[in-house]
Structure formats: C-alpha cells, structure tokens
Ligand SMILES: Nc1ncnc2c1ncn2[C@@H]1O[C@H](COP(=O)(O)OP(=O)(O)O)[C@@H](O)[C@H]1O
Ligand code: SF4
C-alpha cells in the first residue's frame with residue numbers, strides 16, 4: 001500500500017467526514033525545502049475520534065493547521081483535504097470562514113490563542129454566536145451562559161464578565177473549548193489541548209472533551225505528544241514521525257502490538273504506576289529533526305534496528321491488516337526484525353552510526369505489559 005492510501009479502519013467504513021489524501025507541506029528555508037508534512041493520508045467518520053501522537057517537531061500542528069487552511073503564506077502545500085465531500089484546499093479564506101467554527105473547529109494548546117486578552121469572555125462568546133448566526137442579540141447571552149455551564153465553569157454569570165487573565169489555565173482552556181463548540185461543529189481538532197495544564201486539570205479537560213464529543217456526536221482529532229492522552233479517548237491512533245504517519249491502528253491494538261520501533265519506544269517511555277522507584281524510564285535516544293530532502297527512514301538515526309536498507313529506501317505504510325498499518329522494514333514482532341536488532345547490539349552500532357551499549361533502550365516487545373497503557377492513568 002502506498003503512503004497515499006487513506007488510513008482507515010472498519011469503524012471508518014461509513015461515509016467519511018474528513019478525508020486527507022497525500023498531504024504535503026514544505027517550508028522554504030535557507031538550506032532548502034523543509035518537509036513539515038510528507039504525504040499524510042487519513043480518513044475520519046462522523047463521531048469518530050482519532051489520536052495523532054508524536055514528539056515535538058513531528059509535524060502534528062502543521063498537519064492540523066493545514067487541514068483547517070491555516071498555513072504559513074510561504075508554505076508549499078500538496079494533496080487533498082475534503083470535508084463532507086467539499087474540497088477545502090481549493091477554497092479561499094473567505095469561503096473557509098463558512099466552515100470554521102460551524103463545521104470544523106480547533107482547540108489550541110494555549111487558550112490565549114483563541115481568547116482576546118482585552119475582551120471579556122462573555123462578549124467573546126456572544127460575538128462568536130452572533131457572527132455565525134446561531135444566536136441573535138436577544139438570545140446570545142443566555143446561550144453563552146449555557147455554554148459556560150456546559151464546560152463546567154463554576155458561577156458562569158460571574159465569569160461571564162471576567163477577562164481571560166482573571167481565570168486559571170484550566171478555566172481558560174474550558175472557555176477555549178466553549179468557543180470551539182459554540183456553533184456545534186461536526187469536527188473538532190484539539191491540538192495539545194492539555195499540554196499546558198497540570199495533571200489533575202488535564203484529566204478534567206479530557207473528560208470534558210469526551211463528554212462533548214459523544215453528546216454532540218462530533219468527530220474529533222486529538223493531537224498530543226503524550227500517548228497517555230489518547231488511551232482513554234481515541235478510537236484509533238496515528239503515530240507521526242518526521243512529518244509522516246509511521247503507524248496507525250485501533251488504540252488497543254497499537255498498545256498491545258506496536259509494530260514500529262518508534263511506537264514501541266514511545267510506549268516503553270510512558271510513565272506507569274508499575275515503574276519501580278529509582279528505575280529509569282527508557283527514553284528514545286535523540287530527538288526528531290526537521291528534514292530537507294529526506295531519504296530512507298527518517299527514524300533511522302535513532303533506531304536500534306537500522307540497517308543499510310533503512311538509509312536508502314523509504315518504508316511505506318503497509319501491513320496484512322488494513323486497520324493496522326506501519327512503515328518499517330524490520331518491524332517489531334518479526335523474527336527478521338528481532339534478528340537485526342540482536343546483530344546491531346552485538347556489533348555495538350547500527351547502520352546509521354547509533355552507538356549501542358547494554359543500556360541502550362530496547363523498544364518494548366509487542367506482548368509486553370502494554371495493556372497498562374490502555375487502561376492506565378492519563379499522564
Ligand atoms: N511557521 C513555520 N515556519 C517554518 N517552519 C515551521 C513553522 N511551523 C513549524 N515549522 C517546522 O515544521 C516542523 C513541524 O512542526 P510542528 O507541526 O509544529 O510540529 P509538532 O506540532 O509535531 O510539534 C518542525 O520542524 C518545525 O520547525
Ligand atoms: S528498522 Fe529501519 S525502517 Fe524500521 S524504524 Fe528502524 S530505521 Fe526505520
């Protein structure tokens with residue numbers, strides 16, 4: 001299967017709400033074209049939740065913003081974005097405005113992005129409702145108060161008159177969510193919605209998003225660097241690295257049987273209550289780097305399995321199960337993959353020059369106790 005084959009599961013067999021086909025985003029830099037998104041295809045049905053996971057710099061926000069039509073003016077974009085059959089990529093900003101808020105909405109990591117600091121939150125909400133024609137002068141305030149209550153803001157009538165800086169981070173994010181769902185969109189894209197919040201508030205905000213998603217039968221894309229965030233809410237997960245989807249599967253399958261070494265490493269590096277005190281949590285060595293003219297597997301420089309093939313040939317998303325696809329020449333759970341990893345370890349170095357020693361973290365084995373990640377606490 002080519003990288004442009006849409007990522008789909010049985011759950012996505014219904015008419016797709018969102019279809020992204022072979023989306024590319026390249027950004028001109030002094031050194032050449034930087035590949036921020038390198039041929040991403042995905043499909044989302046009404047009411048479905050897709051988690052997109054990857055470390056910082058893997059292209060998640062660029063993908064989300066490009067789906068919305070919010071791209072840097074210098075970016076070179078290719079591929080298709082279809083919403084309910086409409087070609088969003090060919091639309092002007094003016095036409096896209098008919099979709100933003102009403103059909104597709106976004107929750108940002110920093111709610112200050114969506115909240116005007118000099119506008120009271122009540123006015124922000126009433127203006128949003130009136131601009132989109134979902135309330136008029138007479139009904140807007142009542143509806144705004146209902147929305148504040150819906151996102152569990154205590155004492156909505158008092159908060160209505162507050163400025164964003166007068167609220168805590170968690171409360172601001174709730175207001176950001178209220179704004180995003182005010183016009184009852186069909187698709188909500190939440191880009192790191194809980195990253196700026198402390199753990200307890202993270203859980204509350206995720207629970208709120210889940211509740212709104214199921215009550216309003218919205219499709220949701222939840223984007224995060226933290227696998228723990230998607231465990232409770234996503235039907236399926238797409239793992240991004242170097243601007244591409246490197247593995248996608250139903251959530252439980254991904255945790256139980258990760259096939260890409262990067263996914264495996266991400267799962268192994270999740271904190272767990274099972275971790276023994278003073279026992280270090282394995283980390284994937286290195287960090288994702290922006291790529292110009294990528295050749296081969298972009299994870300190769302960090303992968304304990306890397307072989308010569310990985311440096312010259314780009315693995316495409318494939319796999320015997322259409323619902324579980326991965327882009328790797330030597331996947332987890334294969335004898336050949338295990339053998340090349342053992343050979344690299346014996347040699348003390350990979351084909352990409354990564355030095356290995358006895359303490360080099362191994363990706364978790366596919367059958368390791370990854371169920372904890374599915375049922376475990378959101379970290
Ligand atoms: N406005 C921009 N101009 C130039 N490069 C950008 C811009 N935004 C993001 N990038 C680059 O694109 C890549 C992907 O970034 P991003 O989508 O923000 O990653 P993530 O959201 O996964 O952390 C990174 O290498 C980043 O440096
Ligand atoms: S084994 Fe090769 S193809 Fe697979 S992730 Fe490692 S470097 Fe990439």
Ligand SMILES: [Mg+2]
Pocket residue numbers: 060061062191192
């Ligand atoms: Mg981001």
